[in-house]
Structure formats: C-alpha cells, structure tokens
Amino acid sequence: MSASVEWPDRLYATLKRAGVRQVAYVPDAGHSRLIERCRADNDIHDVALTTEEEGVALAAGAWLGGDRAALLMQSSGLGNCINMLSLARTCRFPMLMFITMRGEWEEFNPWQVPMGSIVDPVLKLCEAEVYRASNTDEVEGAAERAVQHAFGDERIAAVLLSQQLIGKKVWTK
Amino acid sequence: MSLERRAAMAALVANRGDLLVVPGLGSTTWDLAAAGDDPRNFYLWGAMGGAAMIGLGLALAQPDKRVAVVTGDGEMLMGLGSLATIGVKRPGNLAVIVFDNGVYGETGMQPSHTQGGVDLMAVASACGFVDACDVRDDVGLEDLAGRLKTFTEPLFARVRIVADDPPRVLPLRDGVELKNRFRAALGVEA
Numbered sequence: 001m002s003a004s005v006e007w008p009d010r011l012y013a014t015l016k017r018a019g020v021r022q023v024a025y026v027p028d029a030g031h032s033r034l035i036e037r038c039r040a041d042n043d044i045h046d047v048a049l050t051t052e053e054e055g056v057a058l059a060a061g062a063w064l065g066g067d068r069a070a071l072l073m074q075s076s077g078l079g080n081c082i083n084m085l086s087l088a089r090t091c092r093f094p095m096l097m098f099i100t101m102r103g104e105w106e107e108f109n110p111w112q113v114p115m116g117s118i119v120d121p122v123l124k125l126c127e128a129e130v131y132r133a134s135n136t137d138e139v140e141g142a143a144e145r146a147v148q149h150a151f152g153d154e155r156i157a158a159v160l161l162s163q164q165l166i167g168k169k170v171w172t173k
Numbered sequence: 174m175s176l177e178r179r180a181a182m183a184a185l186v187a188n189r190g191d192l193l194v195v196p197g198l199g200s201t202t203w204d205l206a207a208a209g210d211d212p213r214n215f216y217l218w219g220a221m222g223g224a225a226m227i228g229l230g231l232a233l234a235q236p237d238k239r240v241a242v243v244t245g246d247g248e249m250l251m252g253l254g255s256l257a258t259i260g261v262k263r264p265g266n267l268a269v270i271v272f273d274n275g276v277y278g279e280t281g282m283q284p285s286h287t288q289g290g291v292d293l294m295a296v297a298s299a300c301g302f303v304d305a306c307d308v309r310d311d312v313g314l315e316d317l318a319g320r321l322k323t324f325t326e327p328l329f330a331r332v333r334i335v336a337d338d339p340p341r342v343l344p345l346r347d348g349v350e351l352k353n354r355f356r357a358a359l360g361v362e363a
Contacts, residue, residue, distance in 0.1 A: 022233055045233045047262055050254030057223030057255075061195070061230025064215060064352065066361030069230060087220040087227075091348030 008033035024055035030100030052077035128156035197244025206344035212358035222251030232267035260301030297329035
C-alpha cells in the first residue's frame with residue numbers, strides 16, 4: 001500500500017481506539033476512503049450531512065447522550081460551521097474535526113483559496129486547538145493529540161490534513 | 174384553529190416518562206421552561222438551526238429512549254437541510270415537532286416563510302418522514318402526546334399555534350451546567 005492511501009486507515013484506527021461512535025461528513029474526495037471505512041463499520045453511525053454545521057450540532061447531541069463523534073470536512077466546510085461552533089464553546093462540547101485542506105498547494109481552482117487561506121486563524125479565533133499533518137507519518141500523532149484535547153478537555157480540536165498529504169486533484173482526464 | 178403555545182408544550186411533556194427534550198432557540202425554550210424544569214431538557218439559548226441535529230445525535234446515542242425536538246418555524250427553516258439528513262438516517266426514536274405560528278416571535282413578529290406559503294409538513298414528507306401529522310386542536314395534541322410514548326419511526330408534527338408572545342420564562346442559561354446535568358440525568362460517563 002502506498003503512503004498516500006495509508007493515512008485514512010491510520011485515522012480510522014485512531015477513531016476506533018478513541019471509541020468514536022458517530023462520524024458525520026459532507027462527501028469529500030480527500031476523506032472518501034475514511035468515509036468508506038466508517039460506512040462499513042456497524043459500530044459507527046455514519047451521518048451524511050447537507051452542510052457541515054449540521055455536524056457540529058450532531059456532535060453536541062451525541063455527547064449529551066454519551067457518544068463520541070467526529071466531523072470530517074473540507075476546508076471550505078469550516079466556513080459553514082462558524083456560528084454553530086458557538087454551541088461547542090458556550091457549553092464546552094467536545095468537537096473533533098478532521099479537515100482536508102484545499103487552496104494551499106498546487107491548487108488549480110482559485111475559488112478554493114479564500115476559505116482555505118483562513119482556516120487556521122478562524123479556528124484559533126474559535127478557541128480550537130489546531131494540529132497539522134503534512135505527511136503520512138504525522139497523521140496519527142496529530143490525531144491522537146486532537147482526540148485527547150477534544151474528549152479529555154471537552155474542547156474543539158482540529159487536525160488539518162494538508163493538500164500535500166492528500167495529493168493534487170486531477171482536473172483533466 | 175390554532176393552539177395556545179404554553180398549553181401545547183405543557184400537554185406534550187405532562188407525562189413524559191423517559192422522554193428527552195430539545196427545544197429550539199427562542200420561544201420554545203421559554204415554553205419548555207414554563208412547563209417545568211427537568212435536567213433532561215437541553216434548553217437552547219443559541220445554535221439557531223441546530224435543534225433537530227442535536228436531537229439526531231442524541232437519538233443515535235440513546236437508542237433506548239425517545240427524543241423530542243420541539244422548535245419554532247423560524248428555527249426549523251434555518252436548519253431545513255437537517256430534515257433531509259434525518260429523513261435519510263431514519264432514527265426510530267426521534268420526533269421533530271414544529272410550533273408553527275408563521276412569525277419570528279423573538280425578534281418582533283416578522284413573517285416567516287411558512288406564512289409565505291412554505292409547508293413544513295410537505296417538506297418533512299418529501300424528506301422521508303412517513304409519520305407526519307398536522308396538529309390543529311386539543312384532540313390532535315392529545316394524540317401527538319400519546320404517540321410520543323409509542324412511535325417507532327421518525328415522527329414529524331406541525332403544531333399550529335397562535336401568534337402571540339407570552340411573558341418569557343427563562344431557564345438556566347449556563348451551557349456547561351445544562352450539559353453536565355443532562356448527562357448526569359442519563360448516567361453517562363463524566
């Protein structure tokens with residue numbers, strides 16, 4: 001297995017070790033393998049969303065009921081979450097986010113750049129702890145730290161999965 | 174015919190049993206507080222558009238209990254996509270109840286889209302809520318209160334209420350305390 005397809009399996013293993021029971025996502029190419037793994041797992045409720053902010057509310061409800069949840073999204077999706085993250089900040093709900101980055105490295109589509117370029121400062125303004133993984137070897141450690149911060153401290157933790165890690169989107173066939 | 178909102182909420186939670194209740198930002202939170210405090214109420218002072226999805230996460234986490242989201246038409250309209258998400262996920266223990274008076278009561282009675290012709294019953298049906306009921310009177314309300322104890326498919330109800338603005342009854346507003354006492358009432362790990 002090549003390094004480029006191995007990191008989603010490492011993330012999946014981290015989610016399982018952490019006891020995550022609900023995984024919410026808007027379909028995303030970068031997260032496609034991890035989403036497939038979660039969909040195939042009978043111990044995980046996979047919840048496909050119409051917009052990422054639904055996932056923030058879902059994760060809050062999950063924690064109220066004793067479940068751990070994780071949110072998978074693309075950098076553009078973070079922008080859809082901002083106001084709903086107030087719910088996590090006000091009530092200190094754990095919010096574990098894995099964000100595939102666009103608009104930062106060999107990006108063909110300039111429309112991805114405005115949101116992609118402000119993900120890090122926006123998350124910090126939302127009092128999130130931010131971790132970044134730029135290669136496969138960094139994924140598991142970043143994810144483990146995010147799990148501890150989110151569920152141990154009941155805070156927002158985000159792992160940014162860089163565009164270098166994910167690979168360039170192919171636009172012509 | 175339309176129902177009085179405080180009496181409607183009181184009727185829905187009067188004999189709630191194990192029911193977990195998530196009201197929406199604004200008037201339905203005051204309605205639920207007026208009906209009597211309970212640690213199994215998760216009052217929303219914010220998160221507009223999120224009530225139904227909080228209900229979904231809770232319902233998936235607590236499959237042996239029934240969850241009722243009771244929110245207003247304005248709050249539901251902001252999270253309309255969540256009806257599609259719930260319709261696809263089909264949790265058998267989640268009810269979404271909308272108190273529909275066609276106005277944004279919290280901000281000065283401005284008209285909502287339901288007054289402009291948007292039919293939330295039709296939206297819910299189109300999203301896959303097979304069990305959808307339109308409550309217009311006390312008989313319908315009693316029927317809905319009964320169904321909250323027995324439903325096994327995702328349930329949607331529109332309760333037509335009077336467009337009035339009764340005095341606010343304010344519940345606890347510390348979010349951390351609301352969360353912690355809710356989890357303690359369910360006995361989930363700290």
